[in-house]
Amino acid sequence: MTVLQEFVAALSSGRIQVVDLTAPLSDQTPILGLPEQFGQTWPFRLSEISRYDDRGPAWYWNNFSTGEHTGTHFDAPVHWVSGQQGADVSQVPVSQLIAPAVVIDHAADAAADPDFLLEVEHVKAWEAEHGALPTGGWLLYRTGWDAYGDDPERYANAGRTPGISVECARWLAEESPIQGVGVETVGTDAGAAHSFDPPFPCHSFLLGQDKYGLTQLRNLAQLPATGAVVIAGPLPIVSGSGSPCRVLALVER
Amino acid sequence: MTVLQEFVAALSSGRIQVVDLTAPLSDQTPILGLPEQFGQTWPFRLSEISRYDDRGPAWYWNNFSTGEHTGTHFDAPVHWVSGQQGADVSQVPVSQLIAPAVVIDHAADAAADPDFLLEVEHVKAWEAEHGALPTGGWLLYRTGWDAYGDDPERYANAGRTPGISVECARWLAEESPIQGVGVETVGTDAGAAHSFDPPFPCHSFLLGQDKYGLTQLRNLAQLPATGAVVIAGPLPIVSGSGSPCRVLALVER
Numbered sequence A, B: 001m002t003v004l005q006e007f008v009a010a011l012s013s014g015r016i017q018v019v020d021l022t023a024p025l026s027d028q029t030p031i032l033g034l035p036e037q038f039g040q041t042w043p044f045r046l047s048e049i050s051r052y053d054d055r056g057p058a059w060y061w062n063n064f065s066t067g068e069h070t071g072t073h074f075d076a077p078v079h080w081v082s083g084q085q086g087a088d089v090s091q092v093p094v095s096q097l098i099a100p101a102v103v104i105d106h107a108a109d110a111a112a113d114p115d116f117l118l119e120v121e122h123v124k125a126w127e128a129e130h131g132a133l134p135t136g137g138w139l140l141y142r143t144g145w146d147a148y149g150d151d152p153e154r155y156a157n158a159g160r161t162p163g164i165s166v167e168c169a170r171w172l173a174e175e176s177p178i179q180g181v182g183v184e185t186v187g188t189d190a191g192a193a194h195s196f197d198p199p200f201p202c203h204s205f206l207l208g209q210d211k212y213g214l215t216q217l218r219n220l221a222q223l224p225a226t227g228a229v230v231i232a233g234p235l236p237i238v239s240g241s242g243s244p245c246r247v248l249a250l251v252e253r
């Protein structure tokens, strides 16, 4: 059998399972709120075109409006000024949309302290137990925040949400072999990151190194610490800074 | 090695390649135009939020508006009245988003006759050469129409675009083991299908059997007749009838 035939056979036998890491998209989907002097992202909104009625007797369909960074989404390098020479979301090589992923779990720490920040020492401790971070792969950062995804107020938590420290963001961008970070929160940066130096260090350092972000992930608890494969499918928006994105994980049981 | 480890190794060695079947999304993306008494789909439109300026000093991002059936997209059963008891796009089982695919190539026929329709006999002749259609897989129907995707007028061709006959649509829906059909044209049905009996037979029969559609695919010429795997990632729009969709194919060289 070819590798792909074995892969298909393992999918149909259930040996490989598909885990949906994507939050459902609706007008309840949490969005980032920036200080009011800045431009804001649109919430997700459906606009019905027809529903088996005069407007379309046999068909139901909707138009919609949303933001590139609304819901589970992909951050491309051009999203940040540090990555402005980098790829827009339509230019990300497709080979990078399927990549190995590891999971670092600090849900207990974030439950105890909503301002919890991932530090380099946490990642090094993880590596001592599980091995090196995957070259060209994703570091998925579990904080338990996906449990609040259906309650926008709890999810925003008055701006107190966990994230990654300045030094750890720099280290992940410049010294680690990963291609990006995936998080459960509304964006890759901590709720307090507007006041960090530099502000929004995950965005600044990772996108500045032509790396990527994945946000508002769910179900990371269903993944093993190592061995999963993530498939991230942003829409190829020409000159887009990112895109709402279906994110699937493959796990071998 | 596990199956997933072999899969990752084959991806990184280039033995398995990722082919992008998705058309770029922009305000040039072709859209379906229905008779004027019906509701219409929105074109894809970006609305800039900030671009490293007063509206957001360190970041560039956009809002956008579009239709569930604009660009490369996924048709869910509820899109059609015949499938109104079926799944909305957020309810399609994730296991079905990764599935084997075969390609039937009638680009030469469609070049000779833009009203060319795929018939049951064509599919049976294909099966005689390549084997049975894949259970739970996609039938990808190549017509060469992807070559016109950057020229909306040529792509629409005054309503004369290739498709699938009424009887073949019924047969694919009711008698074949596939989970859906993928096409290069603006929708799964032929340009003339509004006047077929029933109208839009691909939509009517396939969605009525809880099967799916994929449209506006590109690069089918890069796929083998058998052996590819398609990954289709519609956004999980709650109660959505479909979604713009990143579609990737895996091919073993």
Ligand SMILES: Nc1ccccc1C(=O)C(=O)O
Residues within 6 Å of the ligand: A032, A034, A069, A075, A079, A186, A187, A188, A189, A200, A203, A215, B056, B059, B061
């Ligand atoms: N932190 C931000 C600041 C400005 C713009 C966007 C963000 C995001 O988090 C995002 O990419 O979703």
Ligand SMILES: Nc1ccccc1C(=O)C(=O)O
Residues within 6 Å of the ligand: A056, A059, A061, B032, B034, B069, B075, B079, B186, B187, B188, B189, B200, B203, B215
């Ligand atoms: N043929 C149609 C008739 C009415 C509504 C939509 C369609 C599509 O092709 C579609 O699904 O893109």
